[in-house]
Amino acid sequence: DAGVIQSPRHEVTEMGQEVTLRCKPISGHDYLFWYRQTMMRGLELLIYFNNNVPIDDSGMPEDRFSAKMPNASFSTLKIQPSEPRDSAVYFCASSLEGYEQYFGPGTRLTVT
Amino acid sequence: GIQVEQSPPDLILQEGANSTLRCNFSDSVNNLQWFHQNPWGQLINLFYIPSGTKQNGRLSATTVATERYSLLYISSSQTTDSGVYFCAVALSGGSYIPTFGRGTSLIVHP
Numbered sequence: 001d002a003g004v005i006q007s008p009r010h011e012v013t014e015m016g017q018e019v020t021l022r023c024k025p026i027s028g029h030d031y032l033f034w035y036r037q038t039m040m041r042g043l044e045l046l047i048y049f050n051n052n053v054p055i056d057d058s059g060m061p062e063d064r065f066s067a068k069m070p071n072a073s074f075s076t077l078k079i080q081p082s083e084p085r086d087s088a089v090y091f092c093a094s095s096l097e098g099y100e101q102y103f104g105p106g107t108r109l110t111v112t
Numbered sequence: 113g114i115q116v117e118q119s120p121p122d123l124i125l126q127e128g129a130n131s132t133l134r135c136n137f138s139d140s141v142n143n144l145q146w147f148h149q150n151p152w153g154q155l156i157n158l159f160y161i162p163s164g165t166k167q168n169g170r171l172s173a174t175t176v177a178t179e180r181y182s183l184l185y186i187s188s189s190q191t192t193d194s195g196v197y198f199c200a201v202a203l204s205g206g207s208y209i210p211t212f213g214r215g216t217s218l219i220v221h222p
Binding site for chain 1: 208
């Protein structure tokens, strides 16, 4: 299996621009997670899906953030408009039945 | 929510030394994983270990769920073991919301 795939790997954008991060989970996995990692706050769970349905989005920092999972093999995390404080590494992870998680390589986002 | 504490926060070793990393958690869990984040930022699964003991080469882990802690043992450390080790847990009987500890930063010198 190719593992969890994320794109882009690096994104540099200006404040106010829309940013879209993409994730392809491991085939057959029914849970998908979006995390954000910063030095100050560590690894934070933003939202997770079960069978393409958002289950808990309490970690989404504000309305500028949205996530979708239109099918079992694709999810997006969108930030609109982006701000410098959104700069972080964003990880996607997937698991089977909510057990062992497998992480993607992450997207390093820089908002200037 | 559940509290996860990892110790020590930082660890510096000479190659060949052994070490023990600890993860304490504040409530009953049915899901516990250890991860290694390498210097390139990749998060690599080490163990899925909600209870019991597992070994994989030079690494082993033990979780005593009734006493709410888990230990990660690294033997004969190598420079490639450098990075940050995270413990992540999820509550028993609750919705699946994993909580990560702050990690143990390990540096292994040659």
